[in-house]
Amino acid sequence: MAHLPRRTHSILLILSIQICFSTIFAVFGSVFQEEFSEELLLKPLPDRKVLAHFHFETTAPPLSTSHGRHHHLFPKAIAQLVRKFHVKEMELSFTQGRWNYDRWGGFDPISSSNAKPPGVELWAVFDVPKDQVDASWKNLTHTLSGLFCASINFLESSTTYSAHEWGFHPSSGGLRYGTLPREAVCTENLTPWLKLLPCRDKAGLSALLDRPSIYRGFYHSQRLHLTSSEFHSSGVESGIVLEQALTVVLQHNSHKMSKTFSSETKLQPSWSLSSIFGRKVTGRCVLAKTSNVYLQLERGLVTELENLQKDNMITGPDHVGSGGLKDNPGFELSVRPEKIFNEVNSLHRKSSSVLYEYSIERYSVFEPFDLGLTWKFPVVWSCPQAPLHSSRFLMGSGNQRGTIAISFISTGLEEGFLSANIGEESCKLQADIFQVVPWYIKVYYHTLRVFVDGQPEAITNVVEKMHVSPSEDKVSPGVMELVLKFPCAVKSAALTLEFDKGFLHIDEYPPDANQGFDIPSAVIIFPNFQTSMHYLEDNSSNKSPMLSKFQEKSPVLSYTEVLLVPLTTPDFSMPYNVITITCTVFALYFGSLLNVLRRRVGEEERILKNSASKKAGRLPQLLSRLSAKLRGKEWEPPQSPSTSSSFISSKLILKVLIVAGVAVFWQYYSE
């Protein structure tokens, strides 16, 4: 009797404790656990290149629910940085090369969020009172500079960063934006970036990052995006999300020529992971929740392939594929994909891009993953473009003044889409420009001219909204934010702004002063055009972070070229000469004028008597005779007191001038 209740009691106790713990673990374990995921997106580009986009995402739970300051996966340095400087959102990118918006696309999530201006770009939103934002920014730049072995600390000076209102990123005023276009990006920046990953580059997808093959590429951009909601007074607490993305554009450099087809078009080069990276994937990072490789085929490519398939169906019926592009006539994949997603897109009904998914969980060192793509037929396609292709250039010559011009050329691809979408007379195409110019480019904002289709247009017709904060010498850069509204039928448009080039103190020139100075890229945003790619997925619970990132609606954004402005340089080698010569001139002025004022008549007569006793030099006499002749006056001998009472150094000056003249003459003839 007594046994049973006791046992049941203990069992109940154990059970209840277990339940208790399991619930606690469930809470901490499933909801608030640090997570890491690694993904790689491969995409063939129309110009025979391959885009590889690595996406690593680490999340940390909010401080209140995590184990104090301890982290399992999340890099501690980043967490400390976020907590110390109260960073709400931050993005840091290191880029080398320029994203080719024409060929690599300008209207997809990859180009608008991963194509970055050359050099370093950093922006951060702080959750601190307004007067402390600048101090936080300065501390942040120094920290990041140490963290990434880069000269980000140059962004500390107020001439390099700017606070803007609405042009670039909507924020509540705590945003600072700075770029260093000249920063050289190399492996010393990549290594610390990889150190933030839990597996570093020892295992998983990051093991593919072979330095020589990456830096041989045409474009590479490593990006670090940080979102933290720790300091939100309201809203959902999601902790810190660290998103690291590396975008590279590579070309498989095979020396063997691909066989040319009859129709002039060359076959795209076949590639595989091992041929472009020189390595294979030898298994996943064991700490990663998901580790997938995707192969994306663009809308244009899919359409082309479908056309090809139709042709093949007519010629040879043995290629009938049941599942769309599963048995593709255009190319062949070395590994069969596990899943195929089609893009869900309401706007482009004609075709949609296709995503092949590979999970690398089942691959290991003994069975490495090496995705290869072999083209069978030549395919020509083009990438989706932003509505306007923008470029920026300088006009004018010389080192005194110039003109910045931003030109827009309609890509024409979106025309049908636009007319279908709005189809009205008052159709407007909105473009926002955000441009920062350093202070030594003194822009005259009143000289803003707008040309639409080559014709000058009144500014009020085109410029909807304008915000300018003019540059202040040695204090702050000039910021220009513009909202432009063009008519939809616009073929080309241009904006010009005149500027004067500044002159700097010799200490302010960089060591290679004659190379010129960089004007950071302008940002062009098309807020009415959103990029989002929504792929139909079977189970929404296990969503890939990269694909959910693609689903987010973000405006189409493009960066213009960095401009190189040559500035005049003073002579760096002669500060002493300048100082001494200038001071001599001042002394000459002071001395001779005082001498003239000081002279008294009595003293003068004494001097005259003295000079009369001596014989006057011949040369001054001759010169004065000459000058008198030139003046057309009768020459008087200098003995008369009224005329020769001029200051005594006039003769001296003459002598000096004569000696200098002789010296110059001698120099000229001795050569």
Next chain:
Amino acid sequence: MEGKEQSKKKESWYWNWLIGSVALRVILVYFSNNLNLASRPEISTPLTSLRRLAEGYWLKQSSMSPYAGSMYHGSPLLLSLLGPLTAKRIEGQPDHILCSLVFVIADVVSAMFIRATGRNLQIAYSQSLKFLDLVKLSEKSDILPSGDIAALVYLWNPFTIVACVGLSTSPVENLAIILSLYGACRRIAPLAAFGWVMATHLSLYPVILIIPMILLLGYGPDTPPRKLFLQKKYVEVGDTPSNDRCLQEEAVDQPELPYVFSWRPVIHFLFWTSLWLVYVLVLCGVSVKQYGGLWELFKRTYGFMLTVQDLSPNMGVLWYFFAEVFDFFRNFFLIVFHGNILFMILPLAIRLKHRPFFLAFVYIVISSMLKSYPSVGDSALYLGLLGLFVNELADMKFSFFLFCGYIGVSLLSPVMHNLWIWRGTGNANFYFATAMAYACLQIILVVESVSAMLNHDRKLRKLSATKVLDGKT
């Protein structure tokens, strides 16, 4: 009768030349786009550039402070005066034509005031000569109409023409200075005070003109030194049996005038100065009220002038000096160079107090030589005023050398600038060398003119002394 006709002829000759200069200006204004004078560093400095004024006006129109950014550093009054004209465009006419016309008018008015001043000075000069009984001297060398000459020199000086056509605000600044000098010469205290306050407000450096202006108002226009008159009087008192009634009458007419400092106009002047000063400050305060107030205004205008922040090349020597000098010496040299203007004020005032107008001229030359952003407009002013002293400075040395030097520098400076900035074949030292040469020329001019003026007075003294001796014997 004949003399009258001759003077009429002279008058018409003067007017013809004046109209000619205006016509030349208008023609050049129409071609100003081709000439591209507005971008010359010699003409438009950061302070006088109309382009910067237009930028300031644009900023003000877009409800920002006109001093936001380091573009505009001029007066807010000039901004509200000229600003609307820069924004207005007339179809088929060159840009800024209205501003250019304002500058042409300012030039012509300046010339007229110079002429009137010159006449005033000449009357005083011949009067004093007559008083000293040196009419013979004046008859001998035929006193030139210095007012007409100065006005025409001012109008036809290429420096004035390019400053007027090249869209710089210096004609307006010059007008204010000339206005103040004219007012002081004619002893019109309100006008003199207005001119001085405006000139100081527009370009700060004319502040030192207050000393010659007080002397002008106190003593009247330029005269030979007081000692001469004292001597004369003494002699006159000495020999009572005068044989020249006319002279005595005149001496009775204005016995105290040349050498007694009269306080009345000076006090008038000071009163009016304070009145205008308050007025201008209130106007400025109202126009910059929402942009940081008067302190911000002073920092952006006078502070900018005195600290030489803009290192773009100009005709002066300070830009290159401060581009090259080590940072920790910067403040020291700023003080030294501005002190150089001030150091000379007192010695010159002591030595030339009998010639206040000439003193004002010397001050203008010195300040336009040593100011932080000199332009050819400043040179145009003092070269025009130099014409007022043709009679006194007839014996100046090096005048031909100076003339050639000015021509040489004004030809070489654009060439060197072109070599350095546009072609990139020369370097900054080339252009700086012309600036140095120009500074040296100005130094020679000021030293020689002061020396010639002192010599002239010595000559007068000698002549009158011999005359007195002759009279005695």
